[in-house]
Amino acid sequence: MxxxxxxxxxxxxxxxxxxxxxxxxxxxxxxxxxxxxxxxxxxxxxxxxxxxxxxxxxxxxxxxxxxxxxxxxxxxxxxxxxxxxxxxxxxxxxxAFDGEPVEFAKKPKPTGIMMVGLQGSGKTTTAAKLARLLEKEHGRKPLLVAADVARPGAIEQLQVLGAQIDVPVFSIPGGQPLEICKRGLAHAKKL
Structure with a gap:
């Protein structure tokens, strides 16, 4: 792009x-x-x-x-x-961002943030950076949910990035994006 x-x-x-x-x-x-x-x-x-x-x-x-x-x-x-x-x-x-800041759900309920964009625009890397920021500066416990099943290597890339920043990654090999997101949210509620 x-x-x-x-x-x-x-x-x-x-x-x-x-x-x-x-x-x-x-x-x-x-x-x-x-x-x-x-x-x-x-x-x-x-x-x-x-x-x-x-x-x-x-x-x-x-x-x-x-x-x-x-x-x-x-x-x-x-x-x-x-x-x-x-x-x-x-x-x-x-x-430029001119919207409202993110309103976090009251603990222990998780806050969901979905990354959407064109292929190759940096969503996976940005998700990892955002997870690290939320953990370091906002005291949150992020969970990265690997729902990009279309791009080869996307899940592995997110797992590598998650390991680098010590943030867990939820994935379901061969799963469908909607099901992965639903189960990822349920998993986040248990953390």
Whole structure:
């Protein structure tokens, strides 16, 4: 997913190489590259259109300060780099957490957190990191439930990560995801 996005932004930047300012005419092809990469990464069409509209609104007519500082040294910034920066800022804004913090169930009842996302987007690793955070910083006793039966190696990966952080992993070899989750929740109640 990230490789696809990186390629799209690189293509957009290359299209804008040599332009002196960002205009509607010269960013249309760059926006097309970004749109294609977002759609290839399975970003929903409505989200993609909204994202591109915000980027276009901020980019068109943008006055580019060609001298910027990075880590204390001056660097030259052109319209192409400014366009990519606008895209990055909008991506960060789009993915920023603005919701309520997790409300934990009263002990001893477990709190269920389901990880959902595209294949290869880091759900398994994030689940392990979240389990470790909940244990270390919130005093919880997490249980990782291995319900990804579609991806080869997913259960084994979660078991390895669980062992590394000393968090138990519940799995049912050959089970169905819904049944695994139900039985995992029942198991968590016993812990």
């Amino acid at each position: 990230f490789e696809t996005l990186t390629k799209g932004f690189r293509n957009a930047r290359n299209r804008l190489a040599g332009v002196t300012e960002l205009t509607e005419e010269n960013i249309d092809q760059a926006l097309r590259d970004v749109r294609l990469s977002l759609l290839e990464a399975d970003v929903e069409l409505g989200v993609t259109k909204s994202f591109l509209a915000r980027v276009k609104e901020k980019a068109v007519g943008q006055v580019v300060d060609t001298a910027a500082k990075s880590k204390g040294r001056k660097i030259k910034v052109g319209p192409a780099e400014q366009f990519v920066k606008i895209c990055q800022d909008e991506l960060e804004a789009m993915m």
